[in-house]
Amino acid sequence: MVVDAELSDTEVDRLFQALADATRRDIVTRVIEREQSVSELAEHYAMSFAAVQKHVAVLERASLVGKVRRGREQIVHGDPITLRRATALLESYERLWHQRIASIDELLAEDESSTG
Amino acid sequence: MVVDAELSDTEVDRLFQALADATRRDIVTRVIEREQSVSELAEHYAMSFAAVQKHVAVLERASLVGKVRRGREQIVHGDPITLRRATALLESYERLWHQRIASIDELLAEDESSTG
DNA sequence: CTAACATACAACCAAATGGTTGTAGATGCT
DNA sequence: AGCATCTACAACCATTTGGTTGTATGTTAG
Secondary structure (H helix, E strand, C coil): CCCCCCCCHHHHHHHHHHHCCHHHHHHHHHHHHCCEEHHHHHCCCCCCHHHHHHHHHHHHHCCCEEEEEECCEEEEEECHHHHHHHHHHHHHHHHHHHHHHHHHHHHHHHHHHHHC | CCCCCCCCHHHHHHHHHHHCCHHHHHHHHHHHHCCEEHHHHHCCCCCCHHHHHHHHHHHHHCCCEEEEEECCEEEEEECHHHHHHHHHHHHHHHHHHHHHHHHHHHHHHHHHHHHC
């Protein structure tokens, strides 16, 4: 399962952009729990079917979900790999932070040994 | 360090929205590594100072960074707590996924014991 | 074959976004 | 005091976004 492939700036833009909407995040949780058709998803929201269709399209462009035709329905499923990549990205920022804290601590330790 | 406080939909919207721009992500990494003034940040980008100012404002509204006045400068620093919350959120989606996989595995195991 | 259903997609609209320039207010240096 | 620097903020503009309605197309059930 390839997870560490570098994401381009544009891909990351799309990824976070896709996550920056409550309806879309809700769709993601729903299809993670159980893959389901677009119209089935649409039932839960106070907006037109076309609007939900667009949200799914945004998630698809971000590779957070995929669609597979089943008869006349289009079944939406979650993409765990992209989710993993998004998390990994944020974790790398956190790692940066911890590294910075660590080097500050080092400096403080040196300081103490020279002043104490 | 409070990390698990529930974020409202709007807050999460702002959070991911703020991360959905390469310039802003770059600003975040820079201020995580070392806090610095807005104009210092602005030097690195091929856009106006005002544009960078706006990006910082977006990050601030999302609580990804904070600003502190120092003389005539405004020093921007990263906010690790918000970063942690963002990561935690994505991790919870991943957890959902693993739970789903686990229950599928259970079903398969039951199936095998009845058919084998 | 026909009716109902699920989807696709275009056209349209208001609001938000990401950029610009210009002006004005604080602060620091000499 | 006077000038340069850093920031704030308004006004403006093009593009994107998130929604709508309407129409067309493919698919399944009777």
